[in-house]
Amino acid sequence: xxxxxxxxxxxxxxxxxxxxxxxxxxxxxxxDDPTIEKSSGFYVYDDEGIPARKRYLIKDGIPNEVLLNxxxxxxxxxxxxxxARATYYYNEPLIRMANTYIEPKDFTVDEMIxxxxxxxxxxxxxxxxxxxxxxxxxYTGLECYLIExxxxxxxxxxxxxxxxxxxxxxxxxxxxxxLKFTPGNCGKGEPMQGIPVWFGGPTIRVRKVWIK
Amino acid sequence: MxxxxxxxxxxxxALQKKGAEDIILKISNVEDVxxxxxxxxxxxxxxxxxxxxxxxxxxxxxxxxxxxxxxxxDVEKTSENLIKIASNLKEQEVYVKIPSTKYEYxxxxxxxxxxxxxxxxxxxxxxxxxNRSLKGRIKKVAGTLxxxxxxxxxxxxxxxxLQDIRTTIMLNHRCFSxxxxxxxxxxxxxxxxxxxxxxxxxxxxxxxxxxxxxxxIEAGNYDIVxxxxxxxxxxxxxxxxxxxYNIELGLSFFIGKLNSKVASDKLTLYEDPxxxxxxxxxxxxxECIPTRKKDVIKNGILITYLHxxxxxxxxxxxxxxxxxxxxxxxFNVYIKEGDYKxxxxxxxxxxxxxxxNNWYLRFQNYITGDFSTILRDGxxxxxxxxxxxxxxxxxxxxxxxxxxxxxxxxxxxxxxIKWWEVNIPTYSPYALARNLRITTAE
Numbered sequence: 001x002x003x004x005x006x007x008x009x010x011x012x013x014x015x016x017x018x019x020x021x022x023x024x025x026x027x028x029x030x031x032d033d034p035t036i037e038k039s040s041g042f043y044v045y046d047d048e049g050i051p052a053r054k055r056y057l058i059k060d061g062i063p064n065e066v067l068l069n070x071x072x073x074x075x076x077x078x079x080x081x082x083x084a085r086a087t088y089y090y091n092e093p094l095i096r097m098a099n100t101y102i103e104p105k106d107f108t109v110d111e112m113i114x115x116x117x118x119x120x121x122x123x124x125x126x127x128x129x130x131x132x133x134x135x136x137x138x139y140t141g142l143e144c145y146l147i148e149x150x151x152x153x154x155x156x157x158x159x160x161x162x163x164x165x166x167x168x169x170x171x172x173x174x175x176x177x178x179l180k181f182t183p184g185n186c187g188k189g190e191p192m193q194g195i196p197v198w199f200g201g202p203t204i205r206v207r208k209v210w211i212k
Numbered sequence: 213m214x215x216x217x218x219x220x221x222x223x224x225x226a227l228q229k230k231g232a233e234d235i236i237l238k239i240s241n242v243e244d245v246x247x248x249x250x251x252x253x254x255x256x257x258x259x260x261x262x263x264x265x266x267x268x269x270x271x272x273x274x275x276x277x278x279x280x281x282x283x284x285x286d287v288e289k290t291s292e293n294l295i296k297i298a299s300n301l302k303e304q305e306v307y308v309k310i311p312s313t314k315y316e317y318x319x320x321x322x323x324x325x326x327x328x329x330x331x332x333x334x335x336x337x338x339x340x341x342x343n344r345s346l347k348g349r350i351k352k353v354a355g356t357l358x359x360x361x362x363x364x365x366x367x368x369x370x371x372x373x374l375q376d377i378r379t380t381i382m383l384n385h386r387c388f389s390x391x392x393x394x395x396x397x398x399x400x401x402x403x404x405x406x407x408x409x410x411x412x413x414x415x416x417x418x419x420x421x422x423x424x425x426x427x428x429i430e431a432g433n434y435d436i437v438x439x440x441x442x443x444x445x446x447x448x449x450x451x452x453x454x455x456x457y458n459i460e461l462g463l464s465f466f467i468g469k470l471n472s473k474v475a476s477d478k479l480t481l482y483e484d485p486x487x488x489x490x491x492x493x494x495x496x497x498x499e500c501i502p503t504r505k506k507d508v509i510k511n512g513i514l515i516t517y518l519h520x521x522x523x524x525x526x527x528x529x530x531x532x533x534x535x536x537x538x539x540x541x542x543f544n545v546y547i548k549e550g551d552y553k554x555x556x557x558x559x560x561x562x563x564x565x566x567x568x569n570n571w572y573l574r575f576q577n578y579i580t581g582d583f584s585t586i587l588r589d590g591x592x593x594x595x596x597x598x599x600x601x602x603x604x605x606x607x608x609x610x611x612x613x614x615x616x617x618x619x620x621x622x623x624x625x626x627x628x629i630k631w632w633e634v635n636i637p638t639y640s641p642y643a644l645a646r647n648l649r650i651t652t653a654e
Contacts (some may be wrong), residue, residue, distance in 0.1 A: 001251075002250050002251050002352070002354060003250050003251075003255060004250070005250050005251075005352075005354035005386060005388070006248075006249075006250065006354040006355045006356055006384055006385070006386045006396075007356070007384065007631065007632040009588070010391065090260050090262065092256060092258065126576065127574045127575060127576040127583070127584065128574060129571075129572030129573075129574050129584060129585065129586050129607070130572060130586065131586045131588065131605075132571065132586070132588050133392070135653075136586065136605055136607070136652075136653040137653065138584060138607060138653070140576050158576065158582075160609075160651075162607065162651055162652065162653040162654065163653050163654060164653050164654070167653075167654065190246065190248060190356045190358075190384075190632070191244075191246065192632070209654075210654040212651065
């Protein structure tokens with residue numbers, strides 16, 4: 001809705017797409033959940049006093065709900081879903097993530113690799129960036145392998161994945177059961193407010209990807 | 213003298229009594245007025261006044277750093293806790309004592325009368341900036357306007373008691389012709405009198421108005437004109453790579469390159485903490501060493517790393533007066549102007565790009581300098597010296613040493629840039645560089 005348009009930019013997503021436009025594979029569920037106990041993004045109430053709850057941002061490949069505070073819920077004639085948080089007592093609460101991840105399914109990593117004739121196993125990444133509409137994104141492999149005929153063959157260096165959000169979401173054809181989280185810091189706002197979060201998901205398999 | 217000043221003095225004595233040495237206490241009081249606007253209206257004005265103490269001390273050759281944000285802290289309890297923590301720390305590889313030398317410092321510059329009134333003046337400036345932009349193709353604006361008055365006092369166990377006043381006025385303004393056609397510009401100054409918001413409005417508006425009917429950029433190597441916005445971001449990273457702290461951590465592409473050629477001879481990058489118009493005007497660093505103007509890169513040669521007392525001792529040299537409480541940093545960054553007029557520099561390109569702004573600069577390898585950054589707020593195809601087409605979807609995927617050596621020309625006016633992506637006030641002209649790599653997402 002443009003509140004952070006100056007620095008943070010805007011989004012590829014607009015409100016007309018909610019519960020209508022198919023954005024990704026039907027396997028894809030993306031969740032933001034502040035109720036995971038002992039997580040970095042855990043809280044019971046947000047900083048506007050709304051009880052925390054799990055939010056399905058994308059459900060079956062379709063945008064489902066957006067993160068809201070009281071003010072923006074008012075604009076949309078709905079209720080806040082408890083996403084307003086501030087870093088310090090003297091900062092304004094901002095609408096922001098807590099623990100964001102892709103929901104796991106039932107594949108093992110070996111099963112996903114078995115079915116790849118020639119591909120890449122991008123196990124972890126280092127350099128990354130994303131544009132100000134969250135569409136054009138890049139990840140450079142840290143631990144990365146070549147897959148040939150269903151087997152891991154050799155380690156690769158400096159593998160760069162530059163991909164659009166739409167291409168990434170639409171071409172997921174398998175999702176693993178190995179859900180893992182990484183602790184991180186979400187930076188947002190002016191003045192900059194960093195806040196602890198988790199982000200993560202299981203191993204996913206994406207078809208038709210260009211690697212540089 | 214404030215209550216916090218008095219408590220800081222008591223804390224210094226209490227730490228000294230418990231065996232701490234080389235104690236530095238930096239007491240800051242910041243008055244901050246921030247006006248944020250989006251969708252053509254002010255969304256929130258924020259006024260804050262925050263005081264804290266940053267401190268550093270040695271204890272049996274170990275060093276402890278801390279920040280006290282609670283101004284109600286108990287001096288005795290806090291000093292006891294700090295000593296308890298310090299007594300469990302290992303000795304430093306290189307321990308350095310704080311000197312007691314009597315130095316000459318540049319003068320203290322008081323806050324001018326207009327800047328004192330930031331809480332009264334900034335809301336009207338924000339309204340003016342919004343209203344002036346909303347004409348022609350511009351449908352929407354967003355931005356931040358901030359004024360900050362920071363009063364600093366540094367006291368040490370070796371007898372220093374110094375004061376400084378640092379003021380910052382900064383504007384970041386983004387115009388939208390439509391949801392993807394944007395233009396952005398930023399500005400910073402020490403005094404509100406020097407904030408040229410007309411220039412910011414003009415630049416952001418001009419870019420947004422021509423950034424329409426975009427086509428997807430083709431990946432490849434291009435000759436490039438960089439606007440001061442993106443060149444400031446790139447040069448800030450160059451200045452940070454000269455911090456001796458990044459050298460010793462292995463996080464710099466300048467390791468082992470002192471006194472050697474690292475850039476085209478067109479490039480001179482210097483620091484000037486004595487510029488009266490800069491928000492970074494500073495009399496002394498956090499170790500009470502006087503600041504000074506210095507070349508970091510002169511005609512393409514890396515002249516110096518930026519040092520505090522500890523890194524200077526480790527590297528066998530003297531402090532350059534760049535100490536923060538933790539590590540050495542540049543106060544500000546200046547790129548020496550070249551000979552080109554702005555309209556002339558575009559004429560040097562037969563087929564290439566004009567890049568306005570960037571964000572998310574991330575390193576693939578700090579030592580080699582491989583990085584990429586996302587282009588935003590205007591990518592334009594230049595043909596035969598003229599801007600022909602707005603583009604989208606590009607990423608500058610390059611190597612810093614290659615980029616520095618590819619600089620062929622600079623324009624004759626510098627612009628003061630500071631915003632989200634450029635944290636250190638950086639003064640940059642437009643720059644021309646050859647044969648740099650642009651990549652895209654499939």
